[in-house]
Amino acid sequence: MFSKILVANRGEIAVRIIRACKEMGITTVAVFSEADKEALHVSLADESYCIGGSLSKDSYLHITAILSIALASKSEAIHPGYGFLSENSYFSRVCKENGLVFIGPSAEVIAMMGDKNQAKKTMREAGIPVIPGSDIIKDMIQAKKEAEKIGFPLLIKARSGGGGRGIRLVEHMDSFEKNFHAATAEALHAFGDGAVYMEKHLKPVKHIEMQILADNFNHVVCLGERDCSTQRKNQKLIEESPAVVLSEETRQNMIEASVKAGKATNYRGAGTIEYLFDQEGNFYFLEMNTRLQVEHPVTEMVTWIDLVKWQIRIAAGNPLTFTQKKIACQGHAIECRINAENPYQNFQPSSGKIEMLHIPGGPWVRFDTAVYQGYSIPPFYDSMIGKLIVYAKTRDEAIRKMKAALCELIIEGIEHNVDYHLEILATKEFENATYTTDFLGSLL
Numbered sequence: 001m002f003s004k005i006l007v008a009n010r011g012e013i014a015v016r017i018i019r020a021c022k023e024m025g026i027t028t029v030a031v032f033s034e035a036d037k038e039a040l041h042v043s044l045a046d047e048s049y050c051i052g053g054s055l056s057k058d059s060y061l062h063i064t065a066i067l068s069i070a071l072a073s074k075s076e077a078i079h080p081g082y083g084f085l086s087e088n089s090y091f092s093r094v095c096k097e098n099g100l101v102f103i104g105p106s107a108e109v110i111a112m113m114g115d116k117n118q119a120k121k122t123m124r125e126a127g128i129p130v131i132p133g134s135d136i137i138k139d140m141i142q143a144k145k146e147a148e149k150i151g152f153p154l155l156i157k158a159r160s161g162g163g164g165r166g167i168r169l170v171e172h173m174d175s176f177e178k179n180f181h182a183a184t185a186e187a188l189h190a191f192g193d194g195a196v197y198m199e200k201h202l203k204p205v206k207h208i209e210m211q212i213l214a215d216n217f218n219h220v221v222c223l224g225e226r227d228c229s230t231q232r233k234n235q236k237l238i239e240e241s242p243a244v245v246l247s248e249e250t251r252q253n254m255i256e257a258s259v260k261a262g263k264a265t266n267y268r269g270a271g272t273i274e275y276l277f278d279q280e281g282n283f284y285f286l287e288m289n290t291r292l293q294v295e296h297p298v299t300e301m302v303t304w305i306d307l308v309k310w311q312i313r314i315a316a317g318n319p320l321t322f323t324q325k326k327i328a329c330q331g332h333a334i335e336c337r338i339n340a341e342n343p344y345q346n347f348q349p350s351s352g353k354i355e356m357l358h359i360p361g362g363p364w365v366r367f368d369t370a371v372y373q374g375y376s377i378p379p380f381y382d383s384m385i386g387k388l389i390v391y392a393k394t395r396d397e398a399i400r401k402m403k404a405a406l407c408e409l410i411i412e413g414i415e416h417n418v419d420y421h422l423e424i425l426a427t428k429e430f431e432n433a434t435y436t437t438d439f440l441g442s443l444l
Helices: 009-026 038-044 063-072 087-095 107-114 116-125 140-150 173-191 249-264 296-303 307-315 395-408 419-425
Strands: 004-007 027-032 047-052 077-079 154-162 165-170 196-200 205-214 222-234 237-239 269-278 283-289 332-339 356-358 365-369 385-390 410-412
Touching: 004 332, 004 356, 009 027, 009 038, 009 307, 009 365, 027 038, 027 063, 027 165, 047 063, 063 087, 063 237, 087 107, 087 154, 087 419, 107 116, 107 283, 116 154, 116 249, 116 283, 140 173, 140 196, 154 173, 165 173, 173 196, 173 222, 205 249, 205 307, 222 249, 237 296, 237 419, 249 283, 269 307, 296 332, 296 365, 296 385, 332 395, 332 419, 385 395, 385 410, 395 419
Parallel strands: 004 027, 004 077, 027 047
Antiparallel strands: 154 165, 154 196, 205 222, 205 269, 222 237, 237 332, 269 283, 332 385, 356 410, 365 385
16 A cells, blocks of 8 residues: 555545545645645645646646655655546656556556547447447538538537537537537647547437446446536536436446446546436447546445545555445435536636635535635636535435535635525426436526
8 A cells, every 4th residue: 555645636626535545544745836825635634835836737737846746755656636637648657657656547548538539439349339420520521521411419529628628519500610610729729639529419318427446457346327417518516326317227237338348448446437318218428537526425425435545545456345246326415516606697706715614514414625714715726615415315305405404504705606506406307307418508
């Protein structure tokens, strides 16, 4: 097992990783930007070092600075969390070249799955259903031919996409060329790669994802699913497990497909296979996230398996100690992402000092956050300030528990989306679990 790990992240996920390391007896090293000198992860870690300016490119994306601290502090491994460098194949490779263990899959797997077009080819070859679509588009002539073949509506998607960027929905050929250029330009700006492909736009659909763990001995297990269909502009807001719309037969088919995906990619660590699930009961591979997901706590709640600790154990060379048959998902868990933004003013981000903070308590209520009373939220990073997670025996109980927890959560001094979550939970679509990826469009 490792004796010292550097956490190459910030916010609630950095705090989450540090806590797991403390429980495992592992010394932690935190890195932080100038804007984060008062951040919680800085004080919780055993060692903390400033690595640059407030902007992400000058700190949390500064590979040389992070590697220098890791080597100088004699860290043995680096945990990237999610976001930032977590799916950067170059970072994974240079960690290995410098004798550091990257807590995640190999650089080769990250690169393969980061190329959305290659990922689809790999899954298709493994016998996993994929959404009908095209390969990488070379020019506008080919693009229009493929569009006619696929049919409208369709999606233009960046090969190196993520976080909802580099995607355009096209309803008709009249607006195709304009959207194509917009998607390629955004992809080039966001990822340094303007390549795009197209796929059929399935609607209405559920967004279902399956959590896998894989060790270095070709053992792959699936820890069940999460329903992540409550989305705004391709960004998840509420996640729950299990997905009650799945029949047991479909669930088992998706579990088997996800284990196949892990083996087909020679995966290692924690990963997520994302699918679209249509109203006819069909599921299609969407993408694979080669990292820990923001919503991992709902899986932890229903399986009693600590995903962060298993990431670390696997990276240290330990085998999984349980088989697929030993995994039993019980009860129901829901997570709400608490963001510093105003949903009623076009989701304008909010920053500033938290004047008052009261965190809800009680059995099976968890709030993963890095904020505290008196903390000032900087304007430079993602707007998510915490994740409120509840667990109960049934879904109805879990919904009531979440409503109670949201009502008890008090954050004063900044704008936030707590009331918006309460509105979502009160809709008939959420109550009866029929909501799909586009249902939030009519809520505001």
